[in-house]
Amino acid sequence: MVEQFLQQLLTEFNIATSKYSDNTISRLLHHAKINELTKSITAAKKQAINIFQMYSVSEAFKDTPIILPNATAKQAYSFQFDLSAFPHTRIREIRLLDKVGLAFDPVTAQITGVPMVAITVDLQVVFTCGQDEDQAEDIKIIPLIVNADPKDLWLNKPSNKSALYAKEDSDRYAGTFLDKRIVVASQRGRSHAHEGSFRDDHFYTKPLLLGWEIIAVADGAGSAKFSREGSRIATTFIADSFNDEGVLKELSDRCTEYFTPTEEHSTEEQALKHKSAIINILYKSVRSLHTALSNFATQEQVQLKDLNTTLIFALVKKFEYGYVVLTFGVGDCPINVITENPHEVKLLNQLDIGEFGGGTRFITMPEIFTNEIVSRFAIHRFSDFSKLVLMTDGIYDPKFITENKLEDKAAWDMFWADLAGENEDQAKVDFLQPNGIDQQLLSWLDFWSKGNHDDRTLAIIY
């Protein structure tokens, strides 16, 4: 060791090797003072290199990206530091973490807690490198983002009551429907409340002549300026258009002949004739609604597409041979019937669901009035039913998610359980108690569902 030390020393001092230097080295190999100096210098060097390495680790640690996943206000957060690549590095404390409402445990190297507010903060991570008394302390900056609780971001601005075609932010109704009861509620969506814009949904129900009743629900397009008025006109006009004794008389007669043929040898051809007559009566009203909307647009000097709205309706009458339910639908709102015997759930209309979210069709679109419109009408008879349900996509999107779930009994069982109070808010709709049921349904409509903040309208005949 001494020999090597001396040789390195000579090189350092630029002393060329010679016969004398070699002899001198041999002589000094057992020199006490030289031996002592060699030991202490080697020890000092080792100490210096240790310190160097400690700081180098510290620099490396500072430079190694550590990503803290974003937190969300009011939700539990935890993060475990992985220091396995830095065996002699310890995190002593994390400054500013208390500002976020989180705590750090140096023993477990874990951040835990529930942040209270949305904040973006550069945390100061105080860490040490090295062992025993030789320790280097430094600070590493790690940004942490706490997202706001989504519920806190939604504003609830009142809509401008003096604006054109102003509409109440919510509406509700409870009453009788034929020999059954009906409850309907409609609530402005959070996305509209956030901007102080209007509810675009609308519903209208009304007893007609000759024992017919109608329920109509419409969902005005979010992208259309005056769809709130479009949906109002669509529901009220269509209901009123049927309230004509002549029309309803023919409708009743045709339905009876269609479902209970009197002639001995009724042919399929005759059935088709009655079916065609029924659909044409319905078609005439739908067609005149489209004309009415066009006229309204012209008169108000707005574009027809500013009134874009979907529409579903069910025109219902109880006959001796059962309930006749005539339906029509354009857009993505479903009409469902639930029967007890047999226990079944049926979707009564075809839905227009685009490949992309929000892509649907509207009653205001001239292109729906082709021969294919026939498939939008349907004629049904039920000896009895327990529920007839109409809803806008504000309900259907969060509660059923996809079209195929609308005929899924399990999905409907969950839906009824939800209405019976099995939900976060314990909001309950009591179908056995007619008093206040409309208010209960309206409160229930306030449910929270991530990503679903559209207007919500739900009509239940029970």
Added chain:
Amino acid sequence: MTRRLLAYFLLDTSGSMHGEPIQALNNGFNGLISMLRADPQAMDSLHISVITFDKDVKNIIPLTDLASFQPVEIKCPESGPTHTGQALEMLCDLVKKDLVKGSADRKGDWKPLLFLFTDGKPSDLQLYRAAIPKIKALDFGMIVGCAAGPKAETSFLKELTPEVARLDTTDVNTLTTFFKWVSSSIEMGSKSQGTGENMVLPPPPGELILVV
């Protein structure tokens, strides 16, 4: 799974962006993310993917939901060409992979949005022109082209989209204003539309000139 709104950002990181412009772009882009974080609708549905293009094309941020989005540092080389066409090619592949279309058992995403920011013109013009019909076939809800700085050419962007904005400079203030407008444009992306209808952009701020 709720409906997602996918927003793709194609950002020019060619040599000419080096220095103050790239700083301004970083500021503007990260500022946009902060703004969107305060928008409940965006927090619920927005997913962001970032592609940078210079000599190389990189998907520096693969599709990430806004709530998990981490601040990003966009870097650019000191010199080099602008491979816009190659970036569009990559975009096509990503959209095809990322986008969920509606089916009987899954909610479809909203129509995706595309923001293309450049301070020059495509160096790979042939590839750029070949990619345009492919991009158009993807049915974006909106494509906004932004030509920033004195050397940016709007004519090539016009081949891609009618919505082209022009910024005279690439300084921090101008880019911040631009990204604010982008933020309000994104908010328009998640409203129900009729099939085949076009999205309407919010009115642009004064610094922004819409190229007709």
